[in-house]
Amino acid sequence: MSMRSNMKTVRISIIGFGYVGAGLAEVIRRKRADLVSTYGLDVRIVGIADLNGIFIDEQGLDEAELLKLRTGAKDWERPGGMTTLELIKELDYEVMVETTHTDVTSGQPGLTHITTALESGRHVVTSNKGPLALEYSRLTDLAAAQGCALKYEATVGGAMPLISLIRDNLAGNGVLSIQGILNGTCNYILTRMAEEGLPYEHVLKEAQELGYAEADPSSDVKGLDTAVKLVILANSVFGMNATYRDVEVTGITAITPDALKLADDAGYVIKLIGEVSREGCLKARPRLVPKDDPLNVGGTLNVATIKTDLAGDITVIGKGAGPIEAASAILADIISIYR
Amino acid sequence: MSMRSNMKTVRISIIGFGYVGAGLAEVIRRKRADLVSTYGLDVRIVGIADLNGIFIDEQGLDEAELLKLRTGAKDWERPGGMTTLELIKELDYEVMVETTHTDVTSGQPGLTHITTALESGRHVVTSNKGPLALEYSRLTDLAAAQGCALKYEATVGGAMPLISLIRDNLAGNGVLSIQGILNGTCNYILTRMAEEGLPYEHVLKEAQELGYAEADPSSDVKGLDTAVKLVILANSVFGMNATYRDVEVTGITAITPDALKLADDAGYVIKLIGEVSREGCLKARPRLVPKDDPLNVGGTLNVATIKTDLAGDITVIGKGAGPIEAASAILADIISIYR
Numbered sequence: 001m002s003m004r005s006n007m008k009t010v011r012i013s014i015i016g017f018g019y020v021g022a023g024l025a026e027v028i029r030r031k032r033a034d035l036v037s038t039y040g041l042d043v044r045i046v047g048i049a050d051l052n053g054i055f056i057d058e059q060g061l062d063e064a065e066l067l068k069l070r071t072g073a074k075d076w077e078r079p080g081g082m083t084t085l086e087l088i089k090e091l092d093y094e095v096m097v098e099t100t101h102t103d104v105t106s107g108q109p110g111l112t113h114i115t116t117a118l119e120s121g122r123h124v125v126t127s128n129k130g131p132l133a134l135e136y137s138r139l140t141d142l143a144a145a146q147g148c149a150l151k152y153e154a155t156v157g158g159a160m161p162l163i164s165l166i167r168d169n170l171a172g173n174g175v176l177s178i179q180g181i182l183n184g185t186c187n188y189i190l191t192r193m194a195e196e197g198l199p200y201e202h203v204l205k206e207a208q209e210l211g212y213a214e215a216d217p218s219s220d221v222k223g224l225d226t227a228v229k230l231v232i233l234a235n236s237v238f239g240m241n242a243t244y245r246d247v248e249v250t251g252i253t254a255i256t257p258d259a260l261k262l263a264d265d266a267g268y269v270i271k272l273i274g275e276v277s278r279e280g281c282l283k284a285r286p287r288l289v290p291k292d293d294p295l296n297v298g299g300t301l302n303v304a305t306i307k308t309d310l311a312g313d314i315t316v317i318g319k320g321a322g323p324i325e326a327a328s329a330i331l332a333d334i335i336s337i338y339r
Numbered sequence: 340m341s342m343r344s345n346m347k348t349v350r351i352s353i354i355g356f357g358y359v360g361a362g363l364a365e366v367i368r369r370k371r372a373d374l375v376s377t378y379g380l381d382v383r384i385v386g387i388a389d390l391n392g393i394f395i396d397e398q399g400l401d402e403a404e405l406l407k408l409r410t411g412a413k414d415w416e417r418p419g420g421m422t423t424l425e426l427i428k429e430l431d432y433e434v435m436v437e438t439t440h441t442d443v444t445s446g447q448p449g450l451t452h453i454t455t456a457l458e459s460g461r462h463v464v465t466s467n468k469g470p471l472a473l474e475y476s477r478l479t480d481l482a483a484a485q486g487c488a489l490k491y492e493a494t495v496g497g498a499m500p501l502i503s504l505i506r507d508n509l510a511g512n513g514v515l516s517i518q519g520i521l522n523g524t525c526n527y528i529l530t531r532m533a534e535e536g537l538p539y540e541h542v543l544k545e546a547q548e549l550g551y552a553e554a555d556p557s558s559d560v561k562g563l564d565t566a567v568k569l570v571i572l573a574n575s576v577f578g579m580n581a582t583y584r585d586v587e588v589t590g591i592t593a594i595t596p597d598a599l600k601l602a603d604d605a606g607y608v609i610k611l612i613g614e615v616s617r618e619g620c621l622k623a624r625p626r627l628v629p630k631d632d633p634l635n636v637g638g639t640l641n642v643a644t645i646k647t648d649l650a651g652d653i654t655v656i657g658k659g660a661g662p663i664e665a666a667s668a669i670l671a672d673i674i675s676i677y678r
Binding site: 031034035039159160164170174294298308310313315316328 | 666
């Protein structure tokens, strides 16, 4: 933890200032001193853009001030009528962090943001699944051609390391398959249904009240969110050229307390398991999981088991959602660019 | 997986040609084409040394031939009476892989091998716990002063990524504590005792017959092996300057089937848990673990839960032992030097 002599200033823009973007601002505020002392990085947010407006400051915006935007204690502005694309292209910065909402049918607005940033020679770190699920190879090719990094650890498994774990920590291994619980909402619902013997609709309502499920939960409970994450793994780990339409998907809406009870009696739990294999299997569906399998994790946890040819089975478990957790993955991606 | 234009030759020496050293030779043999196509690395074993003798070839030794040394189908040689230290200092190579046996009281012969290699300006990758548990800060300081890498992922958790996972994938996080099962022999014995209601001595014998426990199992079952791994985590993750003598250790030899039954009735298992925290806690002892805790893994598996300030709890599970598994960690370390 010694002070680094060769400190580097890293200027970032945050596009999309929702809960993940604001989470990153909070994390950068908390970690400023550590980033300097441990990594030699002086990380400054020099611009943020949102549907509501824009803030820019070449010397670095005050994160505490920015966070007031989320509570309504501060009003959005739009200096000189600047657009988000103008900010992405014209502001002086190194890394664009794209945290707008995921749209898996159009990929927008993230797709345009990421393309524009890469074309402008900026590194990109994103938590937005849509662009990567739809146009993975075009975006990675563009990044390579521009000599820019394109990092997206936060898109799959939140704070749980998976993409970088396979690429770096398991380097040299052939990956045979990845199986896991990639959606915390489904895991919460199935865990509660099994524990309490309650019907799906009842537990869904509970999950919505607790903020574990959205008002429109269909993307989660029908398996689409899991499918999109699988596609990102399929393309980045196995070099497939898949989109979410290639995934065989069955959601959890038809699972009954009776089915969970039968499974329990036989020593199993039912989980929504996403699976992708080297042979091209791409499935998201409810599956019986033995109770003593590492994939049997409860609550809102995410988990993935990576089957490899040298290291055997490696399982990783962590929080799949949450603003600080997503920001943790984004921050590790930013640091990795400067290692 | 495209062919890399800028291929780099990486010449390695392997010091200690026991089951881990031979496992690495086997892995390099299997993975030669992948290492070239995926990482642009032409990895050649140019020298091996063992108590029994030495083989060197500047163009690269034939791994299949070397593996015959382990079956007795090939005899050891010692060209020109060369010593191991002469090989380490004088051979032309980039990376020394140190895989001699762990001696936690003297650290030898690994300590001298590693020191000599670093002083000769070679990178070092090791699976040998002794030198790192005894002289961590001296060795890392020496490596830094020489501009050499010193990598040791294989020392803790075998194929299970832990040290590099914390440093890279969780970069930016403050680590609060690490708890885990770091010894597969103890886990096997406690798992079997709990499942079958059998006494310690009976299961130990079974483990010895299956090759899961050594003829002299004391380092494993008395907790020393776990303590040594904890010390490596304490020093590398928390910047402590600990040795295994600083660890409060209780082994598993006094655990009875009755104790396991009582725990089971209350919803717990008993596991030998190593724990190290930022506050300086350094303990290896049997602990009650709730059955639904991610730390409850069976058989010979290893597991670690890393408590962090941003990512929350991250758990990783994998095989803690085995020649190919250890070689997997060593290979990832070698690749990481050239990233």
